[in-house]
Amino acid sequence: MGQADLVLRPRTRSEVQAMVRATARMGLPLVAQGGATGLVGGATAQRGEVLLSLKRLNQIRQLDTVGLSVTAEAGCILADLQRAAAEKNLLMPLSLAAEGSCTLGGNLATNAGGTQVLRWGNARDLCLGLEVVTADGDCWSDLDGLRKDHRGLNLRDLFIGSEGTLGIITAAVMKLAPAPRSRMAAWVTLDSLAQALDLLCSARTVLGDALSGFEVMGEAAQTLIAPLPLPVAPWAVLLELSSPRDEAPVREDLVAWLGQMLERAWVREACVSHSLAQFQAFWALRESIPGAQTRAGGNLKHDISLPLRCIPQFVHECEAALAQHFPGARPVVFGHLGDGNLHYNIAPPEGQTLATFSAQEPLINRVIFDLVAKHQGSFSAEHGIGRLRAEELAHRGNSTGLALMHRIKRALDPQNRLNPGRVLLASRPDGP
Amino acid sequence: MGQADLVLRPRTRSEVQAMVRATARMGLPLVAQGGATGLVGGATAQRGEVLLSLKRLNQIRQLDTVGLSVTAEAGCILADLQRAAAEKNLLMPLSLAAEGSCTLGGNLATNAGGTQVLRWGNARDLCLGLEVVTADGDCWSDLDGLRKDHRGLNLRDLFIGSEGTLGIITAAVMKLAPAPRSRMAAWVTLDSLAQALDLLCSARTVLGDALSGFEVMGEAAQTLIAPLPLPVAPWAVLLELSSPRDEAPVREDLVAWLGQMLERAWVREACVSHSLAQFQAFWALRESIPGAQTRAGGNLKHDISLPLRCIPQFVHECEAALAQHFPGARPVVFGHLGDGNLHYNIAPPEGQTLATFSAQEPLINRVIFDLVAKHQGSFSAEHGIGRLRAEELAHRGNSTGLALMHRIKRALDPQNRLNPGRVLLASRPDGP
Numbered sequence: 048m049g050q051a052d053l054v055l056r057p058r059t060r061s062e063v064q065a066m067v068r069a070t071a072r073m074g075l076p077l078v079a080q081g082g083a084t085g086l087v088g089g090a091t092a093q094r095g096e097v098l099l100s101l102k103r104l105n106q107i108r109q110l111d112t113v114g115l116s117v118t119a120e121a122g123c124i125l126a127d128l129q130r131a132a133a134e135k136n137l138l139m140p141l142s143l144a145a146e147g148s149c150t151l152g153g154n155l156a157t158n159a160g161g162t163q164v165l166r167w168g169n170a171r172d173l174c175l176g177l178e179v180v181t182a183d184g185d186c187w188s189d190l191d192g193l194r195k196d197h198r199g200l201n202l203r204d205l206f207i208g209s210e211g212t213l214g215i216i217t218a219a220v221m222k223l224a225p226a227p228r229s230r231m232a233a234w235v236t237l238d239s240l241a242q243a244l245d246l247l248c249s250a251r252t253v254l255g256d257a258l259s260g261f262e263v264m265g266e267a268a269q270t271l272i273a274p275l276p277l278p279v280a281p282w283a284v285l286l287e288l289s290s291p292r293d294e295a296p297v298r299e300d301l302v303a304w305l306g307q308m309l310e311r312a313w314v315r316e317a318c319v320s321h322s323l324a325q326f327q328a329f330w331a332l333r334e335s336i337p338g339a340q341t342r343a344g345g346n347l348k349h350d351i352s353l354p355l356r357c358i359p360q361f362v363h364e365c366e367a368a369l370a371q372h373f374p375g376a377r378p379v380v381f382g383h384l385g386d387g388n389l390h391y392n393i394a395p396p397e398g399q400t401l402a403t404f405s406a407q408e409p410l411i412n413r414v415i416f417d418l419v420a421k422h423q424g425s426f427s428a429e430h431g432i433g434r435l436r437a438e439e440l441a442h443r444g445n446s447t448g449l450a451l452m453h454r455i456k457r458a459l460d461p462q463n464r465l466n467p468g469r470v471l472l473a474s475r476p477d478g479p
Numbered sequence: 480m481g482q483a484d485l486v487l488r489p490r491t492r493s494e495v496q497a498m499v500r501a502t503a504r505m506g507l508p509l510v511a512q513g514g515a516t517g518l519v520g521g522a523t524a525q526r527g528e529v530l531l532s533l534k535r536l537n538q539i540r541q542l543d544t545v546g547l548s549v550t551a552e553a554g555c556i557l558a559d560l561q562r563a564a565a566e567k568n569l570l571m572p573l574s575l576a577a578e579g580s581c582t583l584g585g586n587l588a589t590n591a592g593g594t595q596v597l598r599w600g601n602a603r604d605l606c607l608g609l610e611v612v613t614a615d616g617d618c619w620s621d622l623d624g625l626r627k628d629h630r631g632l633n634l635r636d637l638f639i640g641s642e643g644t645l646g647i648i649t650a651a652v653m654k655l656a657p658a659p660r661s662r663m664a665a666w667v668t669l670d671s672l673a674q675a676l677d678l679l680c681s682a683r684t685v686l687g688d689a690l691s692g693f694e695v696m697g698e699a700a701q702t703l704i705a706p707l708p709l710p711v712a713p714w715a716v717l718l719e720l721s722s723p724r725d726e727a728p729v730r731e732d733l734v735a736w737l738g739q740m741l742e743r744a745w746v747r748e749a750c751v752s753h754s755l756a757q758f759q760a761f762w763a764l765r766e767s768i769p770g771a772q773t774r775a776g777g778n779l780k781h782d783i784s785l786p787l788r789c790i791p792q793f794v795h796e797c798e799a800a801l802a803q804h805f806p807g808a809r810p811v812v813f814g815h816l817g818d819g820n821l822h823y824n825i826a827p828p829e830g831q832t833l834a835t836f837s838a839q840e841p842l843i844n845r846v847i848f849d850l851v852a853k854h855q856g857s858f859s860a861e862h863g864i865g866r867l868r869a870e871e872l873a874h875r876g877n878s879t880g881l882a883l884m885h886r887i888k889r890a891l892d893p894q895n896r897l898n899p900g901r902v903l904l905a906s907r908p909d910g911p
Contacts, residue, residue, distance in 0.1 A: 113680060113788040114819070160627050169627065171636075172604060187879040194818040195592050195601065195784045195860040197640060199872050199902055200884040204603075204636030208629060225684040248545060252657040255723030256688035291687030292732075300724075352627045356545040386626040387546070428627040440631050447619040451891065452632040458890035459883065470631055 051078070051092035058103045060120075060178065060186060060217045067215065068184035070097055076467050079211035081121065081153030084145040086348065087433025089210045089469050090153065096467075101152050104217060107131055108190075115223045116175055116192045121152025121216050128221070137223040138289075140167035144334045152216045158208035160429030162333075165385030166259035166289070167224075169429070171207045178218040179206050182460040192220040205455070210431050211466040213459045229294035232260075232287045232329040233305060236280035236315040241359040243282050243384060245313055250286060253304050257297065260287035261385030262333050267394075268381040271339040272332050276318040284314075284384070285333050336381055345401040346379055346394040347408055349415050352387045353424035361422045362389075368414050369393065373407060388428040391415060416443065432470045441472045483510070483524035490535045492552075492610065492618065492649045499647065500616035502529055508899050511643035513553065513585030516577040518780065519865025521642045521901050522585065528899075533584050536649060539563055540622075547655045548607055548624045553584025553648050560653070569655040570721075572599035576766045584648045590640035592861030594765075597817030598691040598721070599656075601861070603639045610650040611638050614892040624652040637887070642863050643898040645891045661726035664692075664719045664761040665737060668712035668747040673791040675714050675816055677745055682718060685736050689729065692719035693817030694765050699826075700813040703771040704764050708750040716746075716816070717765050768813055777833040778811055778826040779840055781847050784819045785856035793854045794821075800846050801825065805839060820860040823847060848875065864902045873904045 053075075057063045070077050075097045080090040082102070092098040105122035112135055119128055125139075125146040132139040141154060143161030153159070155177070159170045167173060176189040179202075189196075189203060206214050237243050243263050250258050262285040269279045277283070290297045298319065305317045320326040340346055353361050362380065369376050375396025382389035393411055395404035416426045416439065426443065427436050441449065449471075456463070456471055463473055485507075489495045502509050507529045512522040514534070524530040537554035544567055551560055557571075557578040564571040573586060575593030585591070587609070591602045599605060608621040611634075621628075621635060638646050669675050675695050682690050694717040701711045709715070722729045730751065737749045752758040772778055785793055794812065801808050807828025814821040825843055827836035848858045848871065858875065859868050873881065881903075888895070888903055895905055 111786070111788065113676070114786050115683070158629055158633075164627065168604070171633075172600070181879065181883065185879040185882075187877060187883060189877070189880070191855045191857065192786060193784045193857050193860075195596065195815075195820045196857040197590055197859045197861060197863055198857055198876060199864060199880065200645070200887055201590075201603075201636050201640050202880060202883055204633050205887075208633050213632070225687065227687070244545065251547070253723060255657065255659075291685060296728075352625045354543070354546050354624060356543065383627075388627045423623045425623065425625050425628040425630055427629045428625075429629060431629055432631060444631060445619060445621070447613060447617040448621070448631065448634055450617075451613065451619060451634055454890040455632055455637075455887060458886040 049091035049098070050094045051096055051098035052094065054098045054100060056100045056103050060104070060180065063099070063104070063180045063215060063217055064184045064186060066099060067180055067182070071182070071184060071464065074462070076464050078466055079152070079156070079215045081150030081156070082124065082145065082148045084149040085153065085157060085431060085433060087431045087435040089157065089431050089433030089466065099215065101150065101217070108218065110135060111192060112137065114192055116220050117223055118190055118192065118218065118220045119151055120218045121150060123151045125149050125151060125154060132223050133226065136226045138226045139221065139223055141170055141173055141221070144337055151219055151221070155207050155216050155219055156210050157431040160383065160386065160388065162260050162262065162383065164383060165261055166256065171204060173222045174203065174207060175220040175222055177203050177206055177216055179214040179216055181214050182462070182465055190218060190220050210433060210470050212456060212470050213465065215465070225291060227289035228291055229297045230287070230289045230326060231294070231298060231301065232285060232320045232326050233301065233317055234276040234329055235284045235286065235305070235317045236277050237282045237284065238280070238315065239359065240282055240362055242313050243284050244355060244359060246284060246308060247384060249308065254288060254300065257288045257290045258286065259289040260285070261383070263382060263384035264333070264336070265378070265380035267377055267379045268336050271343055271379070272335050275332065276329065277316050280315055285329055340379060340392060343394065346392040347405065347411055349391040349412070349426070350428045350430040351389055351391050351415070351419050351424055351426060352428035353389070353419065353422050355387050357422040357424070358384070358387065358389070361418060361424070365391070365415060365418050368418065372414055373411060376411070434469055437468065437470060437472050440470070481523035481530070482526045483528055483530035484526065486530045486532060488532045488535050492536070492612065495531070495536070495612045495647060495649055496616045496618060498531060499612055499614070503614070503616060503896065506894070508896050510898055511584070511588070511647050513582030513588070514556065514577065514580045516581040517585065517589060517863060517865060519863045519867040521589065521863050521865030521898065531647065533582065533649070540650065542567060543624065544569065546624055548652050549655055550622055550624065550650065550652045551583055552650045553582060555583045557581050557583060557586060564655050565658065568658045570658045571653065571655055573602055573605055573653070576769055583651055583653070587639050587648050587651055588642050589863040592815065592818065592820065594692050594694065594815065596815060597693055598688065603636060605654045606635065606639060606651055607654055608652040609635050609638055609648055611646040611648055613646050614894065614897055622650060622652050642865060642902050644888060644902050645897065647897070657723060659721035660723050661729045662719070662721045662758060663726070663730060663733065664717060664752045664758050665733065665749055666708040666761055667716045667718065667737070667749045668709050669714045669716065670747065671791070672714055672794055674745050675716050676787060676791060678716060678740060679816060681740065686720060686732065689720045689722045690718065691721040692717070693815070695814060695816035696765070696768070697810070697812035699809060699811045700768055703775055703811065704767050707764065708761065709748050712747055717761055772811060772824060775826065778824040779837065779843055781823040781844070781858070782860045782862040783821055783823050783847070783851050783856055783858060784860035785821070785851065785854050787819050789854040789856070790816070790819065790821070793850060793856070797823070797847060797850050800850065804846055805843060808843070866901055869900065869902060869904050872902070
């Protein structure tokens with residue numbers, strides 16, 4: 048809860064409204080918080096701020112097996128929603144490492160991504176409607192769960208990803224899907240990132256919608272999490288297939304395709320999961336990378352995205368630039384290649400602590416983000432802006448776009464009371 | 480071009496900017512227009528308004544076969560984009576009856592739907608980025624085409640669906656997909672709409688992502704377009720499968736599943752397309768409904784959406800209410816059942832002209848839209864609000880939501896110069 052002077056824990060939407068109104072009367076800034084798993088300081092209160100925890104607002108209001116949707120409150124933990132769907136033989140596609148503690152409200156406030164974006168999109172793509180308490184304490188509700196609905200301007204997608212700066216999400220309708228009948232993973236090793244990209248292009252075409260995940264891990268990331276299904280290689284790919292078809296024919300297709308890839312020498316070796324336990328073990332390895340980084344002493348994190356075609360060149364150039372300017376610094380690269388999203392993290396040189404290394408963070412960020420910009424990428428892919436990247440946004444954002452964002456912020460939160468200083472810096476001059 | 484006093488036809492984005500600035504200096508209202516295929520009067524100029532036609536702004540700027548996206552200008556005709564994608568063995572999934580003349584800018588301005596929404600989503604879901612000229616004549620550009628990008632508030636989805644009232648879309652990046660290797664359609668007849676819903680639920684589970692379209696047609700709609708593949712029935716379904724797999728096994732799966740449906744007596748008869756020509760003929764029949772309605776004398780159109788589970792009951796109640804209040808009026812019902820979207824059109828009683836019948840339009844709308852509201856549906860699914868439904872929105876919209884929309888409109892177009900009177904009625908009181 049950071050340094051909040053006051054923590055509010057509403058149980059109902061009306062309590063949220065009453066609290067928003069009461070703090071408005073007192074002119075107090077309000078920081079909404081879900082599972083507090085964010086990485087950019089968006090939901091941690093500072094001194095003088097009131098923390099509004101949505102964790103008690105955690106009812107599942109409706110699960111519609113015909114409309115394929117679940118209506119749930121902001122404080123619901125993602126894994127609980129996944130379980131509720133699974134009980135009805137349905138899939139809640141949103142999936143990320145923090146799913147055991149992150150909440151639906153936070154997922155939507157940050158437009159969370161994760162491992163299934165390739166097939167299902169971000170949290171935004173999975174949302175059919177919201178219930179939001181405005182800065183005035185009013186309630187806007189759009190929980191009909193319709194797949195096509197065009198009643199005026201699109202407020203829903205404006206609140207999604209606004210990180211609590213425009214309103215407080217109290218509930219949402221999320222898409223579900225029929226649970227796949229078969230699910231399997233393959234661990235593949237490769238010589239280069241360019242090969243991983245070729246592999247992705249081929250998989251998309253041959254396997255189509257069955258391809259539901261495509262993760263990449265550089266050598267340093269693999270080393271952190273050994274023992275692996277295959278020996279450490281310059282690059283490894285974890286790919287996932289989900290299908291409504293029976294397991295045997297899907298496996299046959301996968302093995303035939305991997306055989307072609309081996310023949311063409313696009314991959315070194317490949318290993319396919321042969322049970323649910325193996326499938327889960329492959330994923331557990333991939334998801335153990337963040338924890339392993341922490342245990343290894345931590346590193347400086349960069350959540351970037353790039354046009355797919357630029358990724359090998361970017362990684363090449365960035366490695367060279369870092370080696371030149373910060374000798375010994377060790378990139379730990381992994382991420383969701385299918386979405387063009389890399390976690391491009393930099394560990395200190397051997398023997399140096401993270402604390403010492405961090406003094407160079409602004410310079411390292413500059414090298415990395417300048418190269419990201421050169422390749423038309425983004426310095427913020429799926430972790431949000433929060434406080435951590437607010438300066439970066441003010442500095443690097445399109446100026447017309449920033450001016451529009453400030454106008455919208457003023458229109459919806461004229462007192463700048465909702466999550467102030469997150470996403471948009473208050474000081475920015477923004478015209479009439 | 481309606482009654483416009485002046486028509487502007489820019490060829491470049493800079494010309495759009497210059498024209499927006501020049502008309503701003505003169506205080507003239509500006510109506511953006513694409514292919515002028517809209518059904519709600521959103522892009523037709525009134526006396527005293529300046530029409531800005533985007534049709535000359537029609538370059539394809541980039542087609543990225545690795546990133547699977549196309550960057551194109553607002554005036555590009557949808558069918559041209561589909562063709563450009565097909566030439567690279569890719570699919571531009573957006574597809575609707577007007578695709579031969581509607582433009583990308585209009586598709587995005589109205590968040591167009593169409594026949595492939597079940598699998599691919601609306602225009603919004605297919606858009607990766609926009610270039611927009613603001614009310615001030617500035618340009619906001621976000622054409623990097625990234626799949627994950629979180630740089631501040633989400634302006635993109637606010638402009639999409641705003642029908643030219645917040646800014647003028649000049650270009651966009653749209654998602655493409657690998658072209659399916661097999662594509663087929665089945666024409667199925669049924670006794671009831673409830674059966675059609677059961678069929679949909681089963682198809683989603685068994686066929687999964689291969690199910691790319693699910694259209695429904697009532698008896699009156701079928702009668703308009705005979706001769707059909709199967710005799711006219713109370714309900715007919717046209718379903719489409721697209722798959723990266725070979726045609727033979729996909730057809731085998733489809734035929735096996737339809738066999739089960741016939742055994743369970745969920746369907747009367749079923750007919751599967753056996754060539755591309757048959758596939759296209761099935762779709763041509765479905766897409767000939769709008770034209771056939773016009774040739775039959777026209778009708779009053781309602782583009783509604785409902786929670787799937789409510790659809791049979793809604794249609795039942797609505798038919799009864801219309802028979803009671805408007806004896807002889809003939810509902811012509813068809814639409815995209817997979818998305819909960821019905822075109823619920825009402826033809827005049829035999830022998831009555833549409834002109835005479837139209838005098839009752841406000842009353843008919845009220846009966847239908849009241850029932851839509853009772854079942855948590857929407858009176859506007861995929862055709863937009865424009866001028867035609869602006870009163871309806873002002874009357875039926877959530878008041879908090881409307882107030883927020885007006886604030887946003889004022890923030891982005893303080894002079895109310897962009898498409899005034901469309902979507903939001905100017906007169907609405909909207910607080911501080």
